[in-house]
Amino acid sequence: MELFRKSGRSLRLAARAAGAASLVIPALPAFALGGAQSQPAPGLQPHVVMVLSREVLSREGTRHGACTGTVIGRDVVLTAAHCVAGKKQVVVAYAENGSHVLQRVISRAIHPGFSGRARVSLDLALIRLESPLPARFAPLPFDRGEVEHRVGATHLIAGYGMQRESDEASAGTLRSATVSVLPRLFPRYLRIGTSPSADLSDFAICTGDSGGPVLAAGFGGKVIVGVVYGRESFGDARSCGTIGQAVRLAPQAGWIEQNLARWSGEARPRPTR
Numbered sequence: 001m002e003l004f005r006k007s008g009r010s011l012r013l014a015a016r017a018a019g020a021a022s023l024v025i026p027a028l029p030a031f032a033l034g035g036a037q038s039q040p041a042p043g044l045q046p047h048v049v050m051v052l053s054r055e056v057l058s059r060e061g062t063r064h065g066a067c068t069g070t071v072i073g074r075d076v077v078l079t080a081a082h083c084v085a086g087k088k089q090v091v092v093a094y095a096e097n098g099s100h101v102l103q104r105v106i107s108r109a110i111h112p113g114f115s116g117r118a119r120v121s122l123d124l125a126l127i128r129l130e131s132p133l134p135a136r137f138a139p140l141p142f143d144r145g146e147v148e149h150r151v152g153a154t155h156l157i158a159g160y161g162m163q164r165e166s167d168e169a170s171a172g173t174l175r176s177a178t179v180s181v182l183p184r185l186f187p188r189y190l191r192i193g194t195s196p197s198a199d200l201s202d203f204a205i206c207t208g209d210s211g212g213p214v215l216a217a218g219f220g221g222k223v224i225v226g227v228v229y230g231r232e233s234f235g236d237a238r239s240c241g242t243i244g245q246a247v248r249l250a251p252q253a254g255w256i257e258q259n260l261a262r263w264s265g266e267a268r269p270r271p272t273r
Contacts, residue, residue: 044158045095046138047071047222048174051079051127051211052102054089068159068212070224071139073260074132078142079211080229080247081114081125090127096134104130109259111252122188123229124247126259140213142224144253147216153181155192155216155225161209162239177203179214182243190214190226190246198242205231206240214246224249 051067067083069092077092084090090105105127113122147153158176182191192214194203205228214226226248231241249256 044176045174046136047140048158048160048213049077049133049137050093050160051077051083052091052093053084053087066160066208067210068161068208068228069127070211070213070227071133071137072126072142072224072256073139074137075129076139076260076263077127077129078213078224078227078256079125079127080227081110081121081123082116082229083211084108084125084127085110085114085116092127092129094133094137103133106130107263111255120189120245122247122252124227124249124252124255126256128263140215140222140224142253142256143216143248143250145250147223147225147250149181149185149248149250151181151183151185155179155181155214157192157205157209157212157214157228157244159205159209159212159228161206161212162204179203179244186248188248188251190248191232191243192226192228192246193243196243200234200237200240200242203242204240205242205244209244 047070049069049071051069053066067079069077069079069083072078084105085108090108091102092105093100093102095101107128109126109128111122111124114124115121155178156176157179158174160174177194179192179194182193182196184191193205209228210230212228213224214228216223216225226246228244228246230245232243232245234241234243
């Protein structure tokens with residue numbers, strides 16, 4: 001089976017098996033934010049993509065290393081640093097005409113405050129694509145300090161993470177859920193969930209949701225205030241949790257703007273193979 005082939009400047013999933021024209025959604029880590037309080041989020045599809053590493057692409061049947069990302073420029077996606085740091089090859093994926101298109105990543109900016117060895121760090125990254133996304137994608141603005149930061153604030157989160165604990169077959173569509181900022185309040189981080197006492201059947205942030213956006217509901221759900229990077233442990237669960245952890249973007253707005261300006265003034269580098 002051929003995992004991907006080049007089609008113009010994009011990479012399209014393909015299969016050589018007899019009668020198979022292309023791989024469909026179950027072949028990709030298109031998992032869903034879990035729990036009864038999550039719901040399909042077709043309105044966010046122009047803004048949110050999957051972020052896949054070479055390890056995911058080269059090992060059929062595994063979905064480790066798959067994340068979520070948010071479009072903030074015609075060729076720039078915001079995600080979590082641990083999703084792309086140290087990976088040999090990274091692409092973004094999105095549905096189109098019944099299959100999926102992969103676009104190659106040619107540049108990465110890892111936040112200098114990120115540490116893969118620390119439990120808490122500034123887990124942010126920007127990735128630049130080989131070519132602009134299709135016109136149907138719309139970049140979202142990010143918070144520069146306009147959004148109030150307080151316990152109880154209501155936000156919207158979205159992701160392609162597993163819908164149920166340890167169930168990698170729970171593939172589906174991009175899903176979202178309304179969450180609140182939970183106590184304890186930190187200047188650079190967010191704790192988010194539906195309730196401190198929630199159960200996984202109510203709400204779950206799972207493997208694959210990392211890198212997904214936290215959106216300010218008070219601005220039509222269209223301003224990115226944070227990026228999900230992890231979850232707090234819940235009982236014996238290994239893949240899901242009921243409380244998510246996110247990096248706030250307002251304190252990091254300068255770093256984001258600096259990299260966007262740098263890339264806008266640079267010639268597009270050739271991708272490494």
